[in-house]
Amino acid sequence: MSDDTPGAERDPVTEAIRALRAEAGQRPGGDSGPPGVRLAVDNDAELMRMAEALLFAAVEPLDLDTLKARLPSGADVRAVIAALQAKYQSAGIQLMEVGGRWRFQTAPDLAFLLRTEREEPRKLSQAALETLAIIAYHQPVTRAEIEDIRGVAVSRGTLDQLLEMKWIRLRGRRRSPGRPVTYGVTDGFLDYFGLASLGDLPGVSDLKAAGLLSSRLPPDFMIPEPGRILPGEEEDLFSDEEAADFHVDFLDVEEED
CATH class of the missing domain: 1.10.10.10 (Winged helix-like DNA-binding domain superfamily/Winged helix DNA-binding domain)
Structure with a gap:
């Protein structure tokens, strides 16, 4: 039976939309006329x-x-x-x-x-976890700066492993003597740890609450704002093609951490 047949049950929502469409068709449009009904x-x-x-x-x-x-x-x-x-x-x-x-x-x-x-066949070493944390909080950061913060040399395989996992990437070259390469984390890192942005990384209070920081910290202790470029740290960023073609080569032989 058709909806137009006398006595047929009609859906009130359908009828309301039909009435609005009919009213809109009878009203003039444009800025000069009265406002028409917009669906x-x-x-x-x-x-x-x-x-x-x-x-x-x-x-x-x-x-x-x-x-x-x-x-x-x-x-x-x-x-x-x-x-x-x-x-x-x-x-x-x-x-x-x-x-x-x-x-x-x-x-x-x-x-x-x-x-x-x-069972995970491959786990991050303590050295890799520390290096990853330093890059996340200090990026853009060079290899020398990572070593300075950790107090030990970065082993040959640590950065290679993080690059292979696509958790870190080559950002570019620092505008300083020697033009060192800088590192930063990737969207894959944010995705894996469920972070919308670097700003969602835990702060000092969060790390203390999780038992990852000692409650007895130096009074001047602070965690840097991730991604903040400090004066003198400007860098020339790599394009995707340049980063893909760049080869990280450690000339000196190093001992594993």
């Missing part, structure tokens, strides 16, 4: 569906510029992202920001469902 809800829902499809199909997190290029012209990408976050807030998957990019991932409280116990 923004329909447009917003379609934009959310498009962004949802892009984020689900992407093999890696997407930034706002990528989403903006794919969505219709004039789309408010930030508003769409906020709407999707609200939509999935209580769902089994959530829209999360990782390193300035967006992706769908399992809700944190359901992570135990996907957790599996397996």
Whole structure:
């Protein structure tokens, strides 16, 4: 039976939308006429569906510029992202920001469902963990600066291992005598540790609470702001091609840590 047949049951929502469309069609448009009825809800829902499809199909997190290029012209990408976050807030998957990019991932409280116990054939040594922490908090940092902070030489395999794991990268060359190479962490590092940005790294109070720092610290002890360029530390950044072609070669023979 057709919806127009007398006596047929009609969905009130459908009827309301039909009435709004009819009213919008009878009113003049443009800035000079009275404001017509805009079915923004329909447009917003379609934009959310498009962004949802892009984020689900992407093999890696997407930034706002990528989403903006794919969505219709004039789309408010930030508003769409906020709407999707609200939509999935209580769902089994959530829209999360990782390193300035967006992706769908399992809700944190359901992570135990996907957790599996397996033996890791390769673990980071204490030296590698210390080196990684120094790079994360002090980047951009040179190899000599890492050695100065740790008080021991960086072994040949430590930086190679972190580079191979794609947790650190070559940033560029410091504008200082010798033009030393500088290191920084990657989006893969942020992704693995669940950090939206370097600003989410734990501070002194967090490290103390976790038992990773002694409660008896020197009064002038501080943790640097990650990624902050201090005077005299300017660097010339590598392009992706230059970083890929660069070979780290230690000329001197060193003992492992």
